[in-house]
Amino acid sequence: MRDDRPPGSRRSCDRRPHRKGDPMIAGGETIATLATPHGRSAIATIVVAGPDAALAVDRHFFPLGKKGASASSVGDILVGHWRDSAEEAGEELVVSRTAAERVEVHCHGGVAASRRILNHLTAAGCREIAWADYARQSEISPIAAAARVALADARTSRTAGYLLDQYNGALQAELTTIAELLETEQVSDAQLRLQTLLAAANFGLHLIRPWLVVIAGRPNVGKSSLINALVGYERAIVFDQPGTTRDAVTAAAAFDGWPVELADTAGLRESDDAIEREGVARARKLQSAADLILLAIDQSAPWTKDDQTLVDAYPHAIIIHNKSDLPAAGDGVRPAGLEVSAERGDGIERLIATIGHAIVPTPPLPGTPLLFTPEQVAAAQQAAALLAEKRPAAAAQTLRMLLT
Known part of the structure; x- marks a missing residue:
């Protein structure tokens, strides 16, 4: 599972129109927003933007040097403490004025630390907004x-x-x-x-929505083992009883740098078990929405009419002859496909490369x-x-x- 771009690729950097540097916040208000994802991290960044940004920060920022945010120039980096009053020890952090009316506060990444600072800023007159809303307001297009x-x-x-x-x-x-x-x-x-x-357009939409790759096949052909081998850890339960997987099991992966959501679905067969029938129905619904189907077949078992029916039903699927570590049935009627052993890992790298090429045959320049x-x-x-x-x-x- 690789996330590498082709050697020598170049990205455009000069087409974007020049910005003057100050966010375009409506009504001249001052806002505060958490610019890093919610949750624990090493550092969290809070953006304060608007005419009173530096003044709001200075109410609780006590610099180690002589000047605070209001007296700083664009590009200055200030180290100090964030606290309620001069008597407190406070939390060490970094403040940087990145534009005339924009100040960034870089603090510890815990939820409590950023929440405390945001509460202080709202008490100082800032309006807290979601980061996505800030991005929409501060960009020129x-x-x-x-x-x-x-x-x-x-x-x-x-x-x-x-x-x-x-x-x-x-x-x-x-x-x-x-x-x-x-x-x-x-x-x-x-x-x-x-x-x-x-x-x-389909490629463009997948830049933030992963390609859906569904593993289909009859029960007990090794679909759960395949998804585990592809993602590199045990995501799906492996058991030798047919019909074990009743609902879709999904896992995130990246093949050749393309984000993929893998789905291990219930084995396709007729059943008197109501729960298994529902699992099969859900599997077929997921397969209809898939960008790519991997059709797993047990090469150690004799070829059956049901196998042929599945091959005919999914003519564009990548056919995987799983369990290559076991003696082959040798019936001589199987369609061409990739020989893989999910148990030993044989052929997995080739399968990953094949998936990457199948979902994006020719990447845009x-x-x-x-x-x-x-x-x-x-x-x-x-x-x-x-x-x-x-x-x-x-x-x-x-x-x-x-x-x-």
Whole structure:
């Protein structure tokens, strides 16, 4: 399970429009937000932004040096204590003025530490807001804001690289170009570029939503052992009684840098057991939503009509002949597939590489503009429909709504 980008990849850094540095907080208010994820960590960062940001911080920040946040210059790093009064020992932390009306407080990462500071800031007149809301208010465009929020949810560095391209202006520039082409009646060029964007939309949406890979097969073919081998630890219960898995067991993984949610589902067979029938029904529903199906077959058992039925039902599945560590049945009628031993780990690396290539056969080049939210995709689809109706001005207006 690797998370590596191809050697020599380059990311765009210069397309994003220049910002003046101060957050655009509505109404001139001062806000405070926790910029790091909730939970325990080494360091937590609290952003205070607005006209009274430095004054609010100075009410509880006692620097070791001579100047506090209000007297500091942009870029200054101050060390001191956060406390209720000068008599207390307080908590050691770091304060940095990152813009004229923006101060960052870096404290210990425990929940209690950041909560205490936020409570003090709200008592000092700041309004606490969620980090995602702050990101939307402080970015110069909706696309940059959406990319900034998406970056926080990116599961691998490879997908984060593509989102960083969008944050730096790749999608913004492309949509602007398409809108300008439509407004100058260069419809064919605009239509081609819009179709190119939509063709890559499925990839873009998966930058923050993992690809769903479902392991299917008859009972007792080793599906649970396969998911354990793929993620590298025991996620699913392994038992030799057919029908053991009744509900889907999922696990997060990354193959070739692509985030994947693996699902081990109930064995597919007819059963008189009501619970097992429900498990099979849920398995089929999950399989219908899958981006990729791994069809596991026990190569040590004789080939059956039920095996062939499954192969016919999932023509695009990756076929895995599991239990290669056991003597093969040798019936000579099996379809081509990967020979794997989930028990010993034989063939697992090859299977991982095959999965990675199957979900993303041709990765976009670094810097490629990508639609990456459902709202963006819906707007682009609407614009394409308007072009089909020969309404380029309306299509341009639809795309412009994504930009401002």
